[in-house]
Amino acid sequence: MSNIDWKNLPFGYQKTDYNVRCYWRNGQWGKLEVSSSETINIHMAATCLHYGQEAFEGLKAFRCKDGKVRVFRWEENAKRLNRSADGIMMQTVPIELFKEAMELVVNLNIGYVPPQDTGSSLYIRPLLIGSGPKVGVQPADEYLFMIFVTPVGPYFKEGFKPVNVQIIRDFDRAAPLGTGHIKVGGNYAASLIAGQRAHKEGYSTAIFLDAHDKKFIDEAGPANFFAIKGNSYITPQSKSILPSITNMSLRALAEDMGMKVELRSIAVDELADFDEVGACGTAAVISPIKKIQDRDTGAVYEYCPDGNAGPVSTKLYNRLRAIQYGDEPDKFGWMHVIE
Numbered sequence: 001m002s003n004i005d006w007k008n009l010p011f012g013y014q015k016t017d018y019n020v021r022c023y024w025r026n027g028q029w030g031k032l033e034v035s036s037s038e039t040i041n042i043h044m045a046a047t048c049l050h051y052g053q054e055a056f057e058g059l060k061a062f063r064c065k066d067g068k069v070r071v072f073r074w075e076e077n078a079k080r081l082n083r084s085a086d087g088i089m090m091q092t093v094p095i096e097l098f099k100e101a102m103e104l105v106v107n108l109n110i111g112y113v114p115p116q117d118t119g120s121s122l123y124i125r126p127l128l129i130g131s132g133p134k135v136g137v138q139p140a141d142e143y144l145f146m147i148f149v150t151p152v153g154p155y156f157k158e159g160f161k162p163v164n165v166q167i168i169r170d171f172d173r174a175a176p177l178g179t180g181h182i183k184v185g186g187n188y189a190a191s192l193i194a195g196q197r198a199h200k201e202g203y204s205t206a207i208f209l210d211a212h213d214k215k216f217i218d219e220a221g222p223a224n225f226f227a228i229k230g231n232s233y234i235t236p237q238s239k240s241i242l243p244s245i246t247n248m249s250l251r252a253l254a255e256d257m258g259m260k261v262e263l264r265s266i267a268v269d270e271l272a273d274f275d276e277v278g279a280c281g282t283a284a285v286i287s288p289i290k291k292i293q294d295r296d297t298g299a300v301y302e303y304c305p306d307g308n309a310g311p312v313s314t315k316l317y318n319r320l321r322a323i324q325y326g327d328e329p330d331k332f333g334w335m336h337v338i339e
């Protein structure tokens with residue numbers, strides 16, 4: 001690991017030494033297995049390949065100021081994985097199995113947890129797939145739960161920098177009564193064209209609107225949306241967005257800072273009234289937004305008049321990062337010590 005340039009890691013895949021796997025077969029979870037192979041061998045008729053029985057999670061381990069390695073809010077990811085499993089009729093993963101697998105895979109790859117002062121972290125990717133064969137459309141009889149880890153760099157290499165995003169209406173990532181509220185692969189496949197087009201057109205992501213009325217903000221690609229107006233932290237309430245654990249944490253911090261938290265529909269027209277807006281998620285914590293361009297109406301909403309993130313977004317970002325890296329006491333009990 002001595003050859004890793006910790007400060008310049010991309011947000012991408014890098015091989016580590018081990019991953020862990022566990023199969024549900026014959027009505028029960030088997031033994032947790034350790035593997036050093038990057039590939040899995042599955043049946044060609046596995047339901048994950050044909051009928052989208054696939055869910056995943058994303059969380060991070062941090063090397064803290066005291067030298068210990070801690071994982072952020074892992075129980076929330078474990079619970080969300082099980083909500084995803086229930087939503088597409090997969091076998092759920094016992095919380096204790098999730099914890100054991102996560103602790104084992106982080107410990108086995110402990111040398112890949114980046115040093116504290118680099119802004120990098122160890123990304124943890126749990127995955128649950130239907131691995132049993134079916135030809136008719138039905139849930140599998142066999143499931144594979146696995147976790148791999150990979151060291152990732154800070155999302156913003158040049159620091160906490162505001163981005164431009166675009167509102168689009170010609171694609172939906174999820175239907176109102178569909179699977180938008182769970183973390184299943186199909187949602188991401190449905191968002192690829194809009195996301196890639198946004199990049200090509202010079203935006204960091206596309207903002208999806210509610211699929212029914214195309215009137216309200218849903219979410220920003222793989223991140224939730226939030227806005228600051230006066231002393232309020234406002235974030236969309238919608239059945240078709242993923243309940244972000246970062247967003248949940250920012251709401252707690254906003255409340256702790258004496259702000260009012262509003263969980264409600266946000267109409268596109270309201271964008272002109274906000275002081276600050278941003279996207280939030282595990283990868284970046286917060287991506288401050290400096291410009292939102294409506295791809296259909298041409299309307300432009302601008303923030304960050306001096307080119308920097310607004311004061312409230314900056315404070316929220318700094319506080320959450322300080323808790324994650326152990327620079328601030330963990331008063332909410334969000335961090336779990338691994339080593």
Ligand SMILES: Cc1ncc(COP(=O)(O)O)c(C=O)c1O
Binds near residue numbers: 222241
């Ligand atoms: C669609 C979507 N929304 C929001 C988020 C942010 O969620 P979290 O803060 O739990 O990473 C993610 C990433 O997991 C996502 O994929």
